[in-house]
Amino acid sequence: MVQAMTVVNPADLVRPELAEIERVLQQASASEIEVLQEAARHILSAGGKRVRPQMALLAALATGGSLSRAVPLAAACELVHTATLVHDDIVDESDSRRGRMAVQFYFGNSASVLMGDFLVVRAFGLIAEDPERQLWSILVDTIARMCEGEVLQICVKGDTSIGVDVYETIIECKTAVLIATCTRFGGLLGNSPPEVVQALTDFGYRVGMAFQIQDDILDFIGDEETLGKPVGGDLREGKVTLPVIYALQDAATADRDELLRIYDKSGPLSASDVRRATDLIRQAGGFDRARRHAQDYIDRAKEDLHALSHSDARDGLLALADQIVDRRK
Numbered sequence: 001m002v003q004a005m006t007v008v009n010p011a012d013l014v015r016p017e018l019a020e021i022e023r024v025l026q027q028a029s030a031s032e033i034e035v036l037q038e039a040a041r042h043i044l045s046a047g048g049k050r051v052r053p054q055m056a057l058l059a060a061l062a063t064g065g066s067l068s069r070a071v072p073l074a075a076a077c078e079l080v081h082t083a084t085l086v087h088d089d090i091v092d093e094s095d096s097r098r099g100r101m102a103v104q105f106y107f108g109n110s111a112s113v114l115m116g117d118f119l120v121v122r123a124f125g126l127i128a129e130d131p132e133r134q135l136w137s138i139l140v141d142t143i144a145r146m147c148e149g150e151v152l153q154i155c156v157k158g159d160t161s162i163g164v165d166v167y168e169t170i171i172e173c174k175t176a177v178l179i180a181t182c183t184r185f186g187g188l189l190g191n192s193p194p195e196v197v198q199a200l201t202d203f204g205y206r207v208g209m210a211f212q213i214q215d216d217i218l219d220f221i222g223d224e225e226t227l228g229k230p231v232g233g234d235l236r237e238g239k240v241t242l243p244v245i246y247a248l249q250d251a252a253t254a255d256r257d258e259l260l261r262i263y264d265k266s267g268p269l270s271a272s273d274v275r276r277a278t279d280l281i282r283q284a285g286g287f288d289r290a291r292r293h294a295q296d297y298i299d300r301a302k303e304d305l306h307a308l309s310h311s312d313a314r315d316g317l318l319a320l321a322d323q324i325v326d327r328r329k
Contacts, residue, residue, distance in 0.1 A: 010316035010323075011050075014057040017067050017074075021053050024075040028122040039115040043082055051211070052077045052182045054320060059186020059200050062313035066189060072126040073135065073185045079123040080139070081178060083116040084146060135185060142181045149173020158238035160248060160263050167242055168209070175215075176208030183207075183317075199307035203317065206301035211324045213294040216241035217287055218327075220278045232274030238263065242293060247286030255280050294325050 011018060029040035053074035060070040120143065127135050153170045156162050183204030187197035219234045220243060234241050240263070248256055259280045262273050281287060298321050308314045 010058060010320045011054055013061065013312055013316045014054065014067065017057050017071050018050060018053060020071050021050070021075045021078065024072060024126070025078060028075065028079060028126065029119070031118070036115055036118055039112060040119060043086055043115075050078065051320070051324075052081055052179060055179055055204055055207070055317070056182040056186050058313050058316045058320065059183040059204075060189045061186075062308050062311055062317060063187050063190025063192045063196065063200070065186060065191070069130065070186060070189055072129055073189070074182065076123040076126040076139065077178060077182050077185070079119045079126070080143060080146075083119040083123075084150075084174075086112055086116040086119075088150070132188065135188070138181055138184065142177050145173045145177045149177075153239065156240070158240075158263065160240055160244070160260055162240055162245065164242065164245055167240070167245055171209060171212040171216075172205075175212040176205045179208035179211065180204035196307050199304045203301045203304040203321075206297045206304065207321050207324055210294040210297040210301070210321075213242055213290055213297070214325055214327065217243055217290055217294075220274075220281065221287060232269070232271075232278070235262070235274055235277055236269050242290040243281050243286035245286075246289040247281040247284035250286070250289070251280065251284035255284060291325070298322070298325050 025044050026041065029037060029044055031037040031040070056074035056077060057067060057070050059065075060067060124136070124139065127139055149170050149172070152166075152173065156166060156170075180201050181204070184197060184201040187200035190196075192200070216234060219241070220231060222231055235244075244259070244263075247259060251259065259277060262269065262277045262280075265273065301321050302318055305314055305317060
């Protein structure tokens with residue numbers, strides 16, 4: 001297995017470019033319509049880990065690609081990601097995001113939906129500046145898959161009979177395909193051989209799968225202040241995630257029936273309902289098994305990087321992969 005050797009904080013390798021991405025994001029959110037601009041900058045200023053831009057920049061750096069050319073592409077991916085967060089919060093009726101009030105509670109659903117659309121259009125504007133036309137079609141396909149994932153998740157909401165295959169299709173579409181696009185962009189900028197571009201795409205995909213599994217674990221057992229949102233949101237919204245699927249497979253009959261009753265309960269769930277569901281999932285080993293599943297994706301992602309020559313940038317990608325499963329927010 002490939003191990004990171006020298007990099008402690010991957011972001012340090014691309015710090016100037018990350019700062020430039022912040023400037024590009026602010027510029028992309030500029031509008032003559034004050035409400036639209038305020039809504040866009042409200043969510044963008046909440047920051048976040050900027051995992052996707054880091055992935056794109058480090059992949060470009062690892063393959064000898066131009067970082068200045070990678071900046072707008074990385075910013076475009078972050079704009080798409082931000083737009084999906086806004087749309088998700090509206091669909092899920094979430095009241096907070098990254099420790100602050102969700103954007104629709106300030107600006108209303110209609111303006112927020114249009115702001116999300118506005119950010120996607122701005123993302124395409126950034127991609128259009130690049131001479132490589134293939135990038136445009138890649139982003140189109142990525143956003144289409146993300147939409148498919150959201151629709152599938154809505155269709156199976158509250159369905160406790162779904163298996164790992166359906167769950168993985170959802171998180172592949174919602175999360176993994178965009179991160180895979182980030183690392184694919186980086187590989188393409190380096191004019192890498194097809195096998196290297198594919199290895200980087202696979203790396204991003206597997207890291208994205210692990211990222212979302214860890215997100216779904218933390219939704220139950222994370223610290224609310226660290227997460228920036230209340231725990232148990234997925235349960236309250238009827239989302240059946242991997243820890244729940246595994247718990248339902250492995251729990252004792254009485255515990256399984258109790259967990260099903262919590263999911264089937266009409267009306268809003270109480271904090272005690274969430275705590276009890278969390279205890280039942282933990283007792284059944286759902287969190288541990290889901291965590292192992294995420295780690296398996298990370299281990300396979302690291303193997304993908306055998307296709308790259310050793311460099312600090314490759315070590316940065318490896319370190320970033322480790323941070324995905326070790327994070328607490």
